Amino acid sequence: MLGLTGTVTFVLATAFMALQTEGLNETVLSAKPFLPPGFPCPIGEFPCGNSSVCLEQSKHCDGVEDCENGADERNCGDITGWGHDFDKTVQVFDWDSYQPPRADICILPDVPAPCNCSHETRVYCDGKGLHTVPTDIPTNTTKLYVQDNNITVVMNESFINYTKLVSLNLQRNNIRVIQRSAFKGLRNLQKLYLNYNLLETLEPFTFKDMKTLTWLYLDDNRITTLQHQTFFGLQSLFWLDLRENRISHLRGEAFCEDMPSLRWMELDQNRIQRLCPEMFAGCANLTILRLRNNSITSITRRALDTLTGLEDLDLSWNQVSVIPDDAFKNMQMLLSLNLSMNPIERLQLDLFDGLANLTSLDLGGLTMHNLSYRLFRNLKKLDFIYFSQFRYCGFAPHVRSCKPNTDGISSLENLLANVILRMAVWVVAILICLGNTSVMIGRTVMKQENKVHSLFIRNLCASDLIMGIYLLIIGSKDHVYRDVYNQYAQEWKQSYSCHITGFFGMLSAEVTVLLLTYMSVERFLCVVFPYRESHPNVRQAGTVIAIIWVAGVTLAAIPFTSSMYFGNFYGSNGVCFPLHLHEPYGNGWEYSAFIFLGINFTSLTVILFAYIGMFISIHRTRRSLKSPLSLLSDMSFAKRFFFIVLTDSLVWIPITVMKFMALTNAPISGSLYAWIVIFILPINSAINPILYSLTTRTFTNMLGNLVEKSPFRPVKAKCPTDGGHRDEVSATTGTTGLSLKHTRYHRGKRCQSETESSMSMANTSPLATIHTPDVGVPTVDGEMTVRFSKFSLDSVPEIPSNEEEDWDFGYGISDICTISCGRRLVTTICEHSISDKASVKSEQKSEEITEDCQESKYTDTDTETTGL
Numbered sequence: 001m002l003g004l005t006g007t008v009t010f011v012l013a014t015a016f017m018a019l020q021t022e023g024l025n026e027t028v029l030s031a032k033p034f035l036p037p038g039f040p041c042p043i044g045e046f047p048c049g050n051s052s053v054c055l056e057q058s059k060h061c062d063g064v065e066d067c068e069n070g071a072d073e074r075n076c077g078d079i080t081g082w083g084h085d086f087d088k089t090v091q092v093f094d095w096d097s098y099q100p101p102r103a104d105i106c107i108l109p110d111v112p113a114p115c116n117c118s119h120e121t122r123v124y125c126d127g128k129g130l131h132t133v134p135t136d137i138p139t140n141t142t143k144l145y146v147q148d149n150n151i152t153v154v155m156n157e158s159f160i161n162y163t164k165l166v167s168l169n170l171q172r173n174n175i176r177v178i179q180r181s182a183f184k185g186l187r188n189l190q191k192l193y194l195n196y197n198l199l200e201t202l203e204p205f206t207f208k209d210m211k212t213l214t215w216l217y218l219d220d221n222r223i224t225t226l227q228h229q230t231f232f233g234l235q236s237l238f239w240l241d242l243r244e245n246r247i248s249h250l251r252g253e254a255f256c257e258d259m260p261s262l263r264w265m266e267l268d269q270n271r272i273q274r275l276c277p278e279m280f281a282g283c284a285n286l287t288i289l290r291l292r293n294n295s296i297t298s299i300t301r302r303a304l305d306t307l308t309g310l311e312d313l314d315l316s317w318n319q320v321s322v323i324p325d326d327a328f329k330n331m332q333m334l335l336s337l338n339l340s341m342n343p344i345e346r347l348q349l350d351l352f353d354g355l356a357n358l359t360s361l362d363l364g365g366l367t368m369h370n371l372s373y374r375l376f377r378n379l380k381k382l383d384f385i386y387f388s389q390f391r392y393c394g395f396a397p398h399v400r401s402c403k404p405n406t407d408g409i410s411s412l413e414n415l416l417a418n419v420i421l422r423m424a425v426w427v428v429a430i431l432i433c434l435g436n437t438s439v440m441i442g443r444t445v446m447k448q449e450n451k452v453h454s455l456f457i458r459n460l461c462a463s464d465l466i467m468g469i470y471l472l473i474i475g476s477k478d479h480v481y482r483d484v485y486n487q488y489a490q491e492w493k494q495s496y497s498c499h500i501t502g503f504f505g506m507l508s509a510e511v512t513v514l515l516l517t518y519m520s521v522e523r524f525l526c527v528v529f530p531y532r533e534s535h536p537n538v539r540q541a542g543t544v545i546a547i548i549w550v551a552g553v554t555l556a557a558i559p560f561t562s563s564m565y566f567g568n569f570y571g572s573n574g575v576c577f578p579l580h581l582h583e584p585y586g587n588g589w590e591y592s593a594f595i596f597l598g599i600n601f602t603s604l605t606v607i608l609f610a611y612i613g614m615f616i617s618i619h620r621t622r623r624s625l626k627s628p629l630s631l632l633s634d635m636s637f638a639k640r641f642f643f644i645v646l647t648d649s650l651v652w653i654p655i656t657v658m659k660f661m662a663l664t665n666a667p668i669s670g671s672l673y674a675w676i677v678i679f680i681l682p683i684n685s686a687i688n689p690i691l692y693s694l695t696t697r698t699f700t701n702m703l704g705n706l707v708e709k710s711p712f713r714p715v716k717a718k719c720p721t722d723g724g725h726r727d728e729v730s731a732t733t734g735t736t737g738l739s740l741k742h743t744r745y746h747r748g749k750r751c752q753s754e755t756e757s758s759m760s761m762a763n764t765s766p767l768a769t770i771h772t773p774d775v776g777v778p779t780v781d782g783e784m785t786v787r788f789s790k791f792s793l794d795s796v797p798e799i800p801s802n803e804e805e806d807w808d809f810g811y812g813i814s815d816i817c818t819i820s821c822g823r824r825l826v827t828t829i830c831e832h833s834i835s836d837k838a839s840v841k842s843e844q845k846s847e848e849i850t851e852d853c854q855e856s857k858y859t860d861t862d863t864e865t866t867g868l
Contacts (some may be wrong), residue, residue: 034214061401078360080400103254108138125149126169133158142781143167149440154178160185169193171217173288178202180776184209191215195241197224208233219243219266226250231258243268243290244430249279256282268314271673276305284308292338293317303724305330315337316362323347329354340364347372360384363392367586371395373490389582390670391573394489402486407582408670409677410574412486415478418671421678425475428682432468435689436461451465452541457692459545460515466506471682474575493571502570503556505577505681510599511552512684516648517603518544521602526611528617555595559588566591575677577654598661626838647687654680712783 041047041054045779048054048067058170060074067472102327106117115125115134125134130149139161151173159165175197183189189210199221207213207230214236223245231237237259241579247270256262265286272294280286280303287309304310308330316338324349328334334355334498340362346369352358352660358379364386376382376396385399390407395705402412411417416425440461443454481488492498536544559569559578570576661668738833 043311044580045370060772076401108140111138112136119143120733121164135161137162140164143169145169147173149211152176152198156181157184158182158220161350163187164294167191167193170197171786172196174198176200178206179617180206181202183207186210187212190218193217195219195221197221199223202227203229204229205232208494211235214238217241217243218440219245221245223247228253229258231255234259235261236261239264241266241347242270245270246790248272251281256280256286260285262571263285264288267289267294270294272296273298275299277303277305280304282306286310288312290314292317296320299323299327301326304328307331309333312336316340316342318342323351325350328352332356334358336360338362340366342366344368346370351379354378356381357381358382362386364388367583368392369587384392391489391582393486393494394491397487397489404518404670406670407573407671409674410485410489410490413475413483415481415485415492415574416674416678418674422475422478424597425471425678429468429475429677430491431472432464432682432685433581435686436465436468439689439692440465451538455538455541456519458524459520459549460512460688463508463511463515464688467512467682467685470505470508471678473504474677477574478609491572493574494568495571495578498576499570502576502578503560505677506556506570506595507552508685510555510595511548513600513603513652514551516684517543517606518548519612520607524613527614545602551789555599558591573673575674577681578679579659579673579676581658581668582661582670584659584665589663593663594658596655601656604648604656607648608645643687644691647684647691647731652663653679677762697798751760849859 004192011525015061026821029321039354040654041050051065051256056405058365061073065073065551066071085487103706105119105120107120108123110119111117111123112134115123115137117123121140122145123137123141124145125137126145128149130146131151132147133151133154135158141162141163144165144167147169151170154170154175154177156179159168159182165186166188168186168189168191171193172195175194176199178194178199180203181393183192187209190211192213192215193546193819195217196219199218202218202223207216211233213234216234216237216239219241223242224247226247229250231240238257238261240255240262247267250267250272254515262283263286265283265288268290269292272291275291275296275298275302280289283289286307286335288306289310289312292314293316296315297320299320299322301324303324304327307313310331310334310392313331313336314333317340319603320339320342321344323339324346324637328337328351335357335361337355337358341364342446345827349370349372352375357469359378359381359383361382367388373395376385376399378397379399382396382399385396387393390404393402393405393412406417407411413796414422416422427586440458443458443461446454476483477492481492489505509677520751542772559566565588569588569591572580572583572586578588578592579596580586582588599687657669658672658676782865
């Protein structure tokens with residue numbers, strides 16, 4: 001029955017993959033991709049400057065000039081947001097300390113101590129501990145440096161005699177008050193540095209004589225308000241720096257109307273909470289406005305309408321959650337817009353429609369739920385766009401440069417960014433499909449199988465086969481989208497194809513985990529509690545398996561039940577697997593954490609302790625028997641148990657650790673996600689057929705028989721003809737006379753005298769003597785012959801069935817001690833010492849154990865323990 005089920009599963013999944021691949025090819029070839037109106041190149045390509053030649057996106061800004069005019073390597077850096085970079089340069093570079101020729105020459109007479117003169121007409125009084133502005137310096141001084149002193153008040157007419165000053169530096173003093181006429185007479189001043197002081201307010205008309213001032217630095221003070229006509233007279237002011245103050249409100253008439261030439265205004269790190277129309281009244285000539293890192297929570301309608309000449313607007317690092325749809329309506333000249341690091345979750349679809357000249361847009365740090373192609377449709381000149389996640393780049397396929405340009409899984413060009421992953425996905429998928437298909441067919445063909453065990457193994461293979469189908473679909477999508485992935489990324493991730501593909505991956509992972517957990521628990525109970533009455537028959541096993549499949553389907557299908565909560569649960573990345581490492585708190589994150597940190601890690605823990613418990617029980621039993629093969633047999637079980645636990649651990653421990661790290665916001669390499677999905681997650685699906693079937697005795701015997709029956713079988717020596725090997729042996733014990741149940745020998749035994757020994761039991765003798773040949777493996781002389789080989793990983797036989805005819809002895813003398821989990825019959829071994837030789841007696845009873853024999857507790861331990 002299950003062979004048919006597995007075949008149907010494989011056919012349906014393959015058919016689905018074929019249909020999806022065919023549909024995808026049609027989509028790529030015939031679908032009309034999104035491009036802004038008038039875009040000169042086909043999708044996935046960009047023009048070589050102003051020419052009509054188009055070039056693939058991957059060849060732009062790659063360090064190699066592919067265009068004849070070299071345009072593909074020009075403008076690769078985003079210089080449209082030049083305000084921030086230029087501002088940093090101005091602050092770092094000490095323009096006034098630049099050493100031009102004649103730096104040591106002073107032409108000023110009588111420069112008072114402690115000041116000194118250089119560069120002909122510059123006077124340096126910085127860091128001299130002054131409490132007042134010096135008044136006896138030469139009147140011909142052009143640049144005066146009085147920074148790093150202890151001046152607290154700038155008195156009226158402190159500079160009235162210095163009419164030739166073009167630069168005055170008063171920064172890093174403790175200035176608290178500047179009297180109204182303090183700067184009287186400075187009619188030629190161009191740069192005034194008042195930053196890093198303790199100013200709280202400025203008197204009106206303080207700068208009325210500074211008609212030529214172009215740069216005014218007031219940053220890093222304590223200014224809270226700007227009074228009307230504070231900047232009266234600053235007709236030539238170009239740059240006003242008010243960063244890191246305590247300004248909470250602005251009125252346009254307080255500065256813009258008095259500064260008609262103002263182009264650049266810095267208001268970063270203040271306490272502005274609201275933007276409204278009156279704040280920027282009269283600021284039509286302003287080109288750069290920086291409001292970074294304030295406390296702005298709202299932008300009223302038409303608040304920015306007067307900023308018609310603005311080219312660079314920075315609203316990053318605020319608390320804006322909603323932006324009106326007409327906020328940027330009148331900003332046709334805007335080149336750079338930075339909205340990053342705001343709690344914006346939704347953007348109006350026509351928000352950017354008026355920004356026809358926009359070339360740089362920063363939306364980094366925003367987690368948006370309504371992104372679409374429509375949002376960026378009219379941004380024809382957009383060259384640079386920045387998102388918090390790579391998956392958003394799919395909404396702007398016409399933009400030449402999108403950052404980040406990969407999430408570790410995909411890139412702008414390919415669904416699988418890494419070349420190794422592109423090849424590995426096919427290799428792993430084919431291995432999974434071939435291995436699991438062969439096991440399903442093999443276990444269907446073998447009629448003498450333990451039916452319960454085989455039922456579980458075939459279902460496990462069917463589940464693992466689905467994982468192979470999942471990888472084949474991902475590989476086919478990667479092939480079809482090669483070099484143009486970003487153009488169709490959102491279409492793919494939002495499609496039903498991606499959702500069903502993710503459903504396959506989740507279904508396979510969860511059914512495999514649940515099956516392995518149940519099999520491990522059942523095997524643990526059978527080994528540790530061998531005399532329990534209840535053991536699952538075929539019907540009960542089928543019921544359990546059906547429940548597991550229903551649970552797996554339910555767990556994988558729940559994300560389809562609520563789009564409001566789960567959102568695009570399976571489409572968060574190109575491989576459609578909902579591990580959610582890049583966006584740990586996105587839609588449905590609680591459910592993802594429940595699956596991977598709850599169910600799967602708990603299952604791993606149960607499996608781990610079940611196999612540890614089994615090994616401890618087996619080891620204790622063998623120690624009590626004191627068999628010469630105990631150590632070798634324990635090593636065999638230890639190796640098989642180790643590989644079973646290791647494969648489960650290699651899958652779920654890394655996934656659990658990285659999922660936990662993601663939830664704690666620890667940095668995780670983007671490339672790890674791809675390796676997890678392509679390599680780590682399918683480990684169980686690829687290795688399960690080997691651990692649970694292909695290396696077991698049943699399969700190796702079947703293959704051996706096929707080889708022996710083949711006309712190409714190798715020539716080998718015939719076995720001795722001393723009675724031959726009989727398929728069934730019946731004997732009676734020397735003490736009870738009870739007949740032993742018939743048993744079958746291992747089919748396909750080999751005649752290797754150097755690695756085999758024989759044991760026989762005489763019907764008339766209660767004891768049989770064990771001989772120890774040179775090779776150190778005991779033999780027993782008698783009539784009934786049982787051959788066994790050295791223990792190895794593949795010498796562990798299948799689980800005995802509840803049905804008597806399926807009870808099969810395995811290799812080794814310890815197998816005679818095997819007790820079927822489903823029968824009341826008990827076989828024991830007693831060991832005695834006679835003249836330096838061991839004597840072995842086999843005794844069989846229906847209910848009781850002879851007192852002088854040690855009970856064998858390790859039922860089915862020489863069976864295929866790896867199977868359950």
